[in-house]
Amino acid sequence: MPxxxxxxxxxxxxxxxxxxxxxxxxxxxxxxxxxxVMVPDLDSIDNLQTRRIYLKDDAIDMxxxxxxxxxxxxxxxxSLLLKVESVKIEQGNNQYELSAELGGEAAxxxxxxxxxxxxxxxxxxxxxxxxxxxxxxxxxxxI
Amino acid sequence: MVxxxxxxxxxxxxxxxxxSYKPGMRVPARxxxxxxxxxxMEDGIIEQITNVALLPGIVDYAFCMPDGHWGYGFPIGxxxxxxxxxxxxxxxxxxxxxxxxxxxxxxxxxxxxxxPKLEHLVDTLYKRVPAGVGAKGIVRLxxxxxxxxxxxxxxxxxxxxxAWQEDLERTEHSGCIQxxxxxxxxxxxxERGFNQIGTLGSGNHYLEIQVVRPENVFDxxxxxxxxxxxxxxxxxxxxCGSRGFGHQVATDYLQTFLKVMGxxxxxxxxxxxxxxxxxxxxxxxxxxxxxxxxxNMAFANRQMIAHxxxxxxxxxxxxxxxxxxxxxxYDVAHNTAVIEKHSVRGKQRExxxxxxxxxxxxxxxxxxxxPIYRKTGQPIIIGGSMETGSYLLVGIESGDxxxxxxxxxSGRTMSRRQAKRQFRGDKLQQDMKRRGIYVRCVSHxxxxxxxxxxxxxxxxxxxxxxxAGISKPVVRFIPIGNVKG
Numbered sequence: 001m002p003x004x005x006x007x008x009x010x011x012x013x014x015x016x017x018x019x020x021x022x023x024x025x026x027x028x029x030x031x032x033x034x035x036x037v038m039v040p041d042l043d044s045i046d047n048l049q050t051r052r053i054y055l056k057d058d059a060i061d062m063x064x065x066x067x068x069x070x071x072x073x074x075x076x077x078x079s080l081l082l083k084v085e086s087v088k089i090e091q092g093n094n095q096y097e098l099s100a101e102l103g104g105e106a107a108x109x110x111x112x113x114x115x116x117x118x119x120x121x122x123x124x125x126x127x128x129x130x131x132x133x134x135x136x137x138x139x140x141x142x143i
Numbered sequence: 144m145v146x147x148x149x150x151x152x153x154x155x156x157x158x159x160x161x162x163s164y165k166p167g168m169r170v171p172a173r174x175x176x177x178x179x180x181x182x183x184m185e186d187g188i189i190e191q192i193t194n195v196a197l198l199p200g201i202v203d204y205a206f207c208m209p210d211g212h213w214g215y216g217f218p219i220g221x222x223x224x225x226x227x228x229x230x231x232x233x234x235x236x237x238x239x240x241x242x243x244x245x246x247x248x249x250x251x252x253x254x255x256x257x258x259p260k261l262e263h264l265v266d267t268l269y270k271r272v273p274a275g276v277g278a279k280g281i282v283r284l285x286x287x288x289x290x291x292x293x294x295x296x297x298x299x300x301x302x303x304x305x306a307w308q309e310d311l312e313r314t315e316h317s318g319c320i321q322x323x324x325x326x327x328x329x330x331x332x333x334e335r336g337f338n339q340i341g342t343l344g345s346g347n348h349y350l351e352i353q354v355v356r357p358e359n360v361f362d363x364x365x366x367x368x369x370x371x372x373x374x375x376x377x378x379x380x381x382x383c384g385s386r387g388f389g390h391q392v393a394t395d396y397l398q399t400f401l402k403v404m405g406x407x408x409x410x411x412x413x414x415x416x417x418x419x420x421x422x423x424x425x426x427x428x429x430x431x432x433x434x435x436x437x438x439n440m441a442f443a444n445r446q447m448i449a450h451x452x453x454x455x456x457x458x459x460x461x462x463x464x465x466x467x468x469x470x471x472x473y474d475v476a477h478n479t480a481v482i483e484k485h486s487v488r489g490k491q492r493e494x495x496x497x498x499x500x501x502x503x504x505x506x507x508x509x510x511x512x513x514p515i516y517r518k519t520g521q522p523i524i525i526g527g528s529m530e531t532g533s534y535l536l537v538g539i540e541s542g543d544x545x546x547x548x549x550x551x552x553s554g555r556t557m558s559r560r561q562a563k564r565q566f567r568g569d570k571l572q573q574d575m576k577r578r579g580i581y582v583r584c585v586s587h588x589x590x591x592x593x594x595x596x597x598x599x600x601x602x603x604x605x606x607x608x609x610x611a612g613i614s615k616p617v618v619r620f621i622p623i624g625n626v627k628g
Binding site: 005012038065077107109113115119120122123124125 | 187214240275277279339414556561592628
């Protein structure tokens with residue numbers, strides 16, 4: 001699994017480390033880690049609706065912050081549980097641009113085990129780094 | 144675990160970390176806790192509360208309450224008062240769940256009257272108070288109506304038939320804080336929140352039916368003044384906040400503040416969650432007005448849930464909610480920054496008091512209190528874990544030492560994952576039923592995360608606040624029924 005939950009960074013909230021060979025892979029891992037806090041069985045989410053998002057930021061960590069925040073936004077605004085179908089990150093003009101296709105369906109307590117809401121992505125100890133093996137992020141979610 | 148030698152013991156339940164602990168600390172940090180609670184605190188709390196002491200404009204001390212635990216930015220249980228003229232405002236001193244808070248309703252009913260209907264009551268509350276991930280609210284509002292609601296708070300509910308006049312009086316700020324300007328909230332925040340009015344949420348948010356045993360009344364006269372006036376009386380307590388709307392307001396302004404704090408205001412903090420701007424800056428004032436909308440949204444959210452609780456009790460007992468004595472005792476906010484006047488070394492000053500996972504605890508005589516509580520002091524509602532019990536406290540004069548701030552709950556001591564490894568939700572639910580607590584929950588895994596042993600000893604937390612003289616216990620409540628989001 002390209003993400004692991006960390007016990008030594010927070011008591012009340014949830015911390016995880018996500019990895020990937022490329023920024024895109026790491027972003028997908030981080031999205032999985034975030035959604036799996038709410039719905040541990042991600043396979044129970046069927047791809048019935050899609051949403052496209054475009055984001056830009058001059059820092060890659062804040063791009064990840066915004067990206068994870070989008071998943072939380074759709075969960076509240078449209079009760080949608082979304083997974084990343086595809087994501088592309090491009091760099092140019094001192095700016096990172098992300099486009100992604102998200103797919104999923106409305107939260108349904110009869111179908112999905114819904115554990116706990118993620119309220120927000122926090123910036124406490126938030127970190128995105130390039131490592132010898134690729135990319136890594138450390139994120140604490142507010143529960 | 145905290146090294147006791149880090150701090151100087153000021154009194155039985157108060158510890159101080161001097162400014163020499165960390166470069167840049169403007170004031171010492173003060174932690175309220177008995178020795179055992181203090182020793183159990185995580186090192187992260189020391190790091191975070193001493194970071195709070197770095198904030199410009201902080202007055203007297205950076206405070207941490209006895210239920211304090213490791214959070215982001217401020218520790219949960221952190222409080223700091225900033226001068227409104229030259230101090231800062233920081234979303235990290237308020238939290239994402241703006242005005243997460245507690246409401247307490249009393250009844251005329253006793254345990255013997257409720258017991259035969261307890262399961263029916265809890266099952267019906269579970270069905271009719273939306274809870275959990277993705278739940279939609281109990282009223283459909285247009286976005287324009289939602290904007291009115293967030294500017295008016297509980298007043299909107301009263302105008303629309305969801306509140307009694309006295310509910311407003313028995314809510315901090317009468318359920319409507321100003322200045323609140325919905326134009327300072329993003330479209331995203333509005334979209335996240337407009338369909339969530341009257342939802343409980345999840346995590347540590349719950350609705351509980353509780354009983355007051357005669358041996359748990361510590362001050363009969365005050366209990367009476369707060370409507371706790373008969374043996375084995377049943378009350379209803381619930382905990383929830385401003386839902387996605389408040390979370391988004393905080394998220395939006397965290398990003399705004401990060402962009403301007405360094406380049407525009409020359410502010411630099413060791414944790415991005417302590418992003419801040421001068422309170423009097425355009426960004427600071429915009430956030431203040433948006434945050435106040437989230438405070439109002441949470442008041443309205445709890446008001447709608449109170450209305451729904453009255454409907455359910457009325458249906459099940461076939462009586463008007465007035466005849467059931469379903470009056471609101473009080474509603475307290477946990478995560479706010481509010482302008483208050485306080486005496487600082489004999490001088491009246493206007494301060495922006497940040498409380499994050501901490502409760503306002505005004506003593507007797509404060510103008511902000513409604514007439515019925517002006518002589519007694521403010522009722523303070525302390526929610527415990529779902530297994531152990533909760534408290535009603537009162538604010539006292541000596542609370543001025545912490546700008547009238549006290550604890551808010553029992554405070555976690557075990558991480559969520561640890562709790563899930565140690566407890567099983569379905570087994571916990573059965574065990575609790577055997578012990579006389581009937582629980583309905585959206586998720587068993589979510590229930591396991593909230594198991595009693597994952598929290599600090601609520602009795603020790605309350606005792607610490609009493610020893611330190613920041614609040615005084617009035618009544619202890621025992622849970623008998625629980626709805627968990």
